[in-house]
Amino acid sequence: MSEKESSKKDFLSEAEELLEELTSDLQNLEESVKKNNVRPELINKVFREFHSLKGISGMLGFQTVSDFTHELESMLDYVRLGKLPLQEKTVDLLFQAIDMLNLMLAEIQEDSSGKAQPEIITRKITEIMTASTVPVHTSAFPELDLDDHTISSLTEYEEHRLRENLRNQKKIYNVRLSFPHSTFDQDLREVYGTLSKIGEIISTLPYFDAALATDRMLFRLIYGTDQSLDVVRQILGHTEVEIHDLLRDRHPEILSGTRETQEQVVPADDSLRSISSTVRVDIQKLDEVINVIGELVISKTMLTNLSKELITSGGSASKLGPAFTRAAAELEKKIIDLQHRIIETRLVPVGQIYHRLARMVRKISRETGKQLQIQFYGEDTELDKIMIEQISDPLMHVIRNAIDHGIESGEQRRKLAKPEQGLIKVSAFQRGNNVVIQIQDDGRGVQLQKVQEHARKRGLIPKDRVLDQAESLEIIFAPGFSSTDQVTETSGRGVGLDVVKRNIADLKGTIHVMTEANRGTIFEITLPITLAIIQSLIVGIQGTKYAVPLSSVSETVRILTKDIQTVDKKEVYYLRNKTIPLIRVDHFFGFSNKSKGEKLFMIIVPMAEQLFGLIVDELSGQQEIIIKSMGEKLKNVPGIAGAAEIGEKKPILVLDAESMIEEVTHGKVHGL
Amino acid sequence: MTLPASKTALVVEDSSVVREFIISSLSMLPNINSVQAANGFEALKALPQQDIDIILTDINMPVINGLELVSFLKNHPVYRSIPVIIISTEKSEADRTRGLALGADEYLTKPFHPRDLQLMIQKLLKLG
Numbered sequence: 001m002s003e004k005e006s007s008k009k010d011f012l013s014e015a016e017e018l019l020e021e022l023t024s025d026l027q028n029l030e031e032s033v034k035k036n037n038v039r040p041e042l043i044n045k046v047f048r049e050f051h052s053l054k055g056i057s058g059m060l061g062f063q064t065v066s067d068f069t070h071e072l073e074s075m076l077d078y079v080r081l082g083k084l085p086l087q088e089k090t091v092d093l094l095f096q097a098i099d100m101l102n103l104m105l106a107e108i109q110e111d112s113s114g115k116a117q118p119e120i121i122t123r124k125i126t127e128i129m130t131a132s133t134v135p136v137h138t139s140a141f142p143e144l145d146l147d148d149h150t151i152s153s154l155t156e157y158e159e160h161r162l163r164e165n166l167r168n169q170k171k172i173y174n175v176r177l178s179f180p181h182s183t184f185d186q187d188l189r190e191v192y193g194t195l196s197k198i199g200e201i202i203s204t205l206p207y208f209d210a211a212l213a214t215d216r217m218l219f220r221l222i223y224g225t226d227q228s229l230d231v232v233r234q235i236l237g238h239t240e241v242e243i244h245d246l247l248r249d250r251h252p253e254i255l256s257g258t259r260e261t262q263e264q265v266v267p268a269d270d271s272l273r274s275i276s277s278t279v280r281v282d283i284q285k286l287d288e289v290i291n292v293i294g295e296l297v298i299s300k301t302m303l304t305n306l307s308k309e310l311i312t313s314g315g316s317a318s319k320l321g322p323a324f325t326r327a328a329a330e331l332e333k334k335i336i337d338l339q340h341r342i343i344e345t346r347l348v349p350v351g352q353i354y355h356r357l358a359r360m361v362r363k364i365s366r367e368t369g370k371q372l373q374i375q376f377y378g379e380d381t382e383l384d385k386i387m388i389e390q391i392s393d394p395l396m397h398v399i400r401n402a403i404d405h406g407i408e409s410g411e412q413r414r415k416l417a418k419p420e421q422g423l424i425k426v427s428a429f430q431r432g433n434n435v436v437i438q439i440q441d442d443g444r445g446v447q448l449q450k451v452q453e454h455a456r457k458r459g460l461i462p463k464d465r466v467l468d469q470a471e472s473l474e475i476i477f478a479p480g481f482s483s484t485d486q487v488t489e490t491s492g493r494g495v496g497l498d499v500v501k502r503n504i505a506d507l508k509g510t511i512h513v514m515t516e517a518n519r520g521t522i523f524e525i526t527l528p529i530t531l532a533i534i535q536s537l538i539v540g541i542q543g544t545k546y547a548v549p550l551s552s553v554s555e556t557v558r559i560l561t562k563d564i565q566t567v568d569k570k571e572v573y574y575l576r577n578k579t580i581p582l583i584r585v586d587h588f589f590g591f592s593n594k595s596k597g598e599k600l601f602m603i604i605v606p607m608a609e610q611l612f613g614l615i616v617d618e619l620s621g622q623q624e625i626i627i628k629s630m631g632e633k634l635k636n637v638p639g640i641a642g643a644a645e646i647g648e649k650k651p652i653l654v655l656d657a658e659s660m661i662e663e664v665t666h667g668k669v670h671g672l
Numbered sequence: 673m674t675l676p677a678s679k680t681a682l683v684v685e686d687s688s689v690v691r692e693f694i695i696s697s698l699s700m701l702p703n704i705n706s707v708q709a710a711n712g713f714e715a716l717k718a719l720p721q722q723d724i725d726i727i728l729t730d731i732n733m734p735v736i737n738g739l740e741l742v743s744f745l746k747n748h749p750v751y752r753s754i755p756v757i758i759i760s761t762e763k764s765e766a767d768r769t770r771g772l773a774l775g776a777d778e779y780l781t782k783p784f785h786p787r788d789l790q791l792m793i794q795k796l797l798k799l800g
Contacts, residue, residue, distance in 0.1 A: 011689055059783045206712070
């Protein structure tokens with residue numbers, strides 16, 4: 001590797017670490033801005049991170065990154081020095097800046113250019129900075145018992161923090177600490193942890209005093225807090241410590257005098273400036289709106305039923321029936337419209353998490369030495385905000401898995417005449433009411449033989465049992481399949497595909513694998529667009545109604561009882577030359593008597609490249625429902641996804657077809 | 673002819689990339705070894721462990737910043753004679769003034785050319 005390449009690699013590695021740190025700090029900052037309790041230490045940390053990023057990009061000659069981070073650093077410098085108020089829009093802008101920086105790093109990595117346009121953000125920074133003010137003050141602290149030397153060791157920022165603490169009527173203490181030279185860093189960190197909880201450490205000054213001891217390290221902290229001297233002394237406990245109050249007498253005139261000059265610096269019309277066309281809404285509030293819509297749907301159903309009764313009643317009012325029906329239909333249309341609009345407000349593009357995935361792949365590529373390329377498709381595909389948040393971890397894990405177990409080493413790939421660079425393709429698209437996310441690699445494919453051996457070794461299947469392809473692909477998701485001892489640093493964290501599958505199932509989604517030896521593997525994740533409102537099929541089983549989410553169903557078939565066949569003591573149905581294993585829902589839930597009807601309905605549920613049939617007695621139409629959880633105790637009942645209401649306060653259980661199939665097939669694997 | 677004794681520089685900088693850059697600039701000078709510290713803490717720990725001939729420090733570092741380190745050094749009976757170069761960005765004009773007031777010997781602005789650093793060190797250590 002050339003020196004230039006290697007310094008580029010170092011730069012990218014450190015820059016990405018900084019960006020990850022920044023992302024998490026900004027999330028905390030965003031939270032605290034909302035709650036209005038921003039810790040100055042956090043702002044300073046974010047400032048320092050941009051400062052470092054600017055430092056390294058400047059040193060290594062990445063001029064555009066350096067120029068851009070210079071702007072960000074300047075803005076944050078103003079914020080931390082109190083020259084600029086920190087608003088939500090500022091934090092928003094910082095998030096945009098992080099996305100931009102990720103894009104810029106990607107361009108550096110790929111030696112491409114042209115996509116990243118930081119100017120857009122730079123302009124906004126300039127706009128925000130016009131609101132800045134220069135505080136009027138001298139650098140003297142007449143109210144504090146501090147020597148000039150100490151004051152001159154304060155950085156501009158520390159001086160500002162000291163001033164702020166005074167302005168907020170904090171007590172200012174001088175804390176002298178003495179630690180053995182061998183452990184001072186540990187000791188000081190501990191004191192830091194303790195003191196930060198009840199105040200702010202403004203400055204840490206190491207100092208030397210030959211009169212005391214030469215084998216000890218001495219520190220002097222300047223500390224601002226609300227607590228009394230005694231409380232601070234007590235909380236520090238056994239540490240060798242000496243504390244005194246730095247405030248001379250508190251002269252109220254002086255303090256209020258300082259306040260006045262400070263207040264001038266806050267722009268008076270500040271609150272009027274931050275008008276923007278977007279509103280942030282807590283997703284909980286949207287959930288509440290959706291619940292109300294759900295109840296509207298129920299009321300509408302009641303109206304529709306009433307209108308039917310009106311028509312058939314034959315009374316004098318029956319001629320109003322058709323008009324009544326039309327009004328109800330009109331209402332229904334409006335409710336559906338309302339529903340769609342609310343759901344739309346919850347949808348965000350999948351592309352939001354693509355950056356994160358790309359960053360992870362770059363990192364893994366560096367760690368493993370495997371050359372990788374990641375391609376993204378369908379970034380505009382929209383998914384519910386909650387889903388996006390919860391799908392990112394499973395996606396990352398599937399990608400890690402693909403890199404670890406799928407993509408071969410560069411050497412192997414050369415031998416196989418494959419391009420040395422491994423390819424990971426992530427595509428998202430809509431299919432009916434679902435969003436499908438595919439993760440495709442061009443690696444060696446799932447090695448079925450190895451999977452079987454491993455499953456046997458882990459005691460998941462009996463020694464003599466041979467799995468077919470579908471079963472092998474199913475068992476990689478079994479709990480206990482991925483062992484901690486074979487987890488590499490990349491796959492890491494001891495999370496197996498079973499956890500991925502469970503997380504996806506929690507989102508009412510499914511995951512399937514398709515594989516071809518030496519050509520690669522596709523993991524396909526199917527998710528409902530939103531969890532809020534789902535289309536369901538209402539079915540009847542021995543007189544009771546249940547709902548089955550339509551997203552699980554591919555078709556329904558009317559069948560005759562006499563056409564059900566028995567193979568291996570299991571009921572199956574032959575449909576278009578395919579053998580479909582059947583699950584009788586009534587048996588599943590332990591109903592004692594069998595359905596006696598000659599005609600039954602089969603609900604076809606596709607899962608893991610196979611079709612299963614759920615047998616029910618009747619079908620009574622489709623309806624939109626809102627699934628409610630069953631509460632903690634009944635949460636994990638197999639076969640039940642939750643409950644819903646369908647008109648006139650009628651509760652109905654919602655079946656979880658996938659978990660029923662899993663329960664039954666799982667039993668099969670073990671019961672041989 | 674006697675060879676000049678080798679000198680040791682302590683590089684205090686929290687960014688590993690910048691630290692490496694400084695160290696590789698130093699390595700072009702004859703007879704200079706480097707010891708590195710990622711923050712003020714590590715610098716305080718490293719100081720008593722070997723003879724340090726020159727210190728290069730950043731300002732913006734967590735917990736113990738460069739100014740606090742300089743203040744400590746310049747008030748220490750033993751360490752006060754060690755030349756200190758502050759290496760920081762052009763942003764902190766106020767901090768530069770303070771650093772020099774505290775007794776720092778030189779101030780170098782990031783980004784810098786390795787030659788500037790080398791000249792500065794040769795001057796401070798009176799190397800030929």
